Amino acid sequence: MSAMNTHSNTTASGGPREVIVDLGARSYPIVIGPGLLERAGSLIAGHLRRPKTAIVTDENVAALHLETLVSTLEREGIDTSAIKVPAGEQSKCFTELARVSDALLEAGIERSDTIIAFGGGVVGDLAGFAAAILRRGVNFIQIPTSLLAQVDSSVGGKTGIDMSSGKNLIGAFHQPVLVIADTGLLNTLPEREFRAGYAEVVKYGLINDAAFYDWLDTNWRAIACGDTAARMHVVESSCRAKAAIVAADEREHGQRALLNLGHTFGHAFEAATGYSDRLLHGEAVALGMVLAHGFSAHLGLCAQELTGRVAAHLEKAGLPVRLDQINGHLPPPTELLNIMRQDKKTEAGKLTFILTRGVGEAFVAKDVGDDDVLAYLNQVPELQ
Secondary structure (H helix, E strand, O other): OOOOOOOOOOOOOOOOEEEEEOOHHHOEEEEEEOOOHHHHHHHHHOOOOOOEEEEEEEHHHHHHHHHHHHHHHHHOOOEEEEEEEOOOHHHOOHHHHHHHHHHHHHOOOOOOOEEEEEEOHHHHHHHHHHHHHHHHOOEEEEEEOOHHHHHHHOOOOEEEEEEOOEEEEEEEEOOOOEEEEEHHHHHHOOHHHHHHHHHHHHHHHHHHOHHHHHHHHHHHHHHHOOOHHHHHHHHHHHHHHHHHHHHHOOOOOOHHHHHHOOHHHHHHHHHHOOOOOOOOHHHHHHHHHHHHHHHHHHOOOOOHHHHHHHHHHHHHOOOOOOHHHOOOOOOOHHHHHHHHOOOOOOEOOEEEEEEEOOOOOEEEEEEEOHHHHHHHHOOOHHHO
């Protein structure tokens, strides 16, 4: 295990940390630390209009942790029920949205009640969207159980489902009232899921924090091996970075788009692989970030060696960095380009990419020409 370096003033494990997402009257805390699930009821109680909730979770999380959550809510006198969905990206669909919404109504959830999203990014997106549209808006709380959800998807209020033509194309901005990130739950994650979440952590360093990227490059092994302080630092630093961006640009009219580094390519790969276990979201982001740096170099924006540096870091952390590491074939460049045109950031038919001039120097590039994208994809060996 590598020695810990200090990136900020919070690397010791200590007690729980709190990060505030500053949105005025709609501000909310993110509470971070190990062992929080056992006392989630007391953390949640003060955020309820009345003591009635419904938990939306997936079958895997339910088997491991649902009993603990229900028990801590009951100790606080909070009435609750549980709705389970199949684990995996394919639950982010209209069918499951309708089923969850029906179940919430059958459970008697009213506008004064609260929905708890208890799971990874899929559950958070699905339950959050159901909360946004049920009775025209019900409060919800995020209890993210995966690294990806703790550092990214549980924060910022993006909710939604996938369509056959693209990822997250139907949804709403609906902020939670509380996020509880129990870093101890990461110990129960399958290794592949943990690695996939790490891609979103690296993203924050590559966007605008070169010092954090350097810290990760030194300490990635401690993070992977379960070092409590390292994991708390990763979650807190990522949440602080995202909270600052969300507070400045809640609905992604400007700099919030930076959080999509690697996602324009990555979402296309996810769609091309059918949102299946062939490619997890974080794995797609890792591949997308490598290609985003490669594309930036292709356009003369950064040094070519930067692509290799980023790929080396992601690869040693166990993430895919070449397209031939995806099981099965990908469609040709022209078809991938057509999939990218469905990206949410597309404006007036023009693609938007997050490109870079160096580590920590990402920027939003609008009106990227199709010819430039196609010329670059035609140079990627695995697509030939």
